[in-house]
Amino acid sequence: MNTKLVESLLQAILSLSDEEWSLLEEKLFFDSSEPSTRDLMLLAQTGGAFNFLDNKPDIILT
Known part of the structure; x- marks a missing residue:
């Protein structure tokens, strides 16, 4: 290790300004090449892949 x-990294991070800290957080936690959950939900709702379920009866478990 x-x-x-x-x-050294810890010292550098602790010395960041508020603006730099925000940018670091954004890069670490929010920048992603992966689609967001919201994007996937929208795709599932509008993409047509589940349209076959529109003609199926609801299943009610008792």
Whole structure:
């Protein structure tokens, strides 16, 4: 394990301004090449792949 690198990174992160901290958070937690859950839900609703279910009766379990 590279302890010196981890310590250096921690010091660099702790020295960030609020603006830099926000940018780091955005890059770490919000930038993604993956589609969001909302995007996937919209695709499922409008894409037509589940249209066959429109003609099926609802199943009610008792």
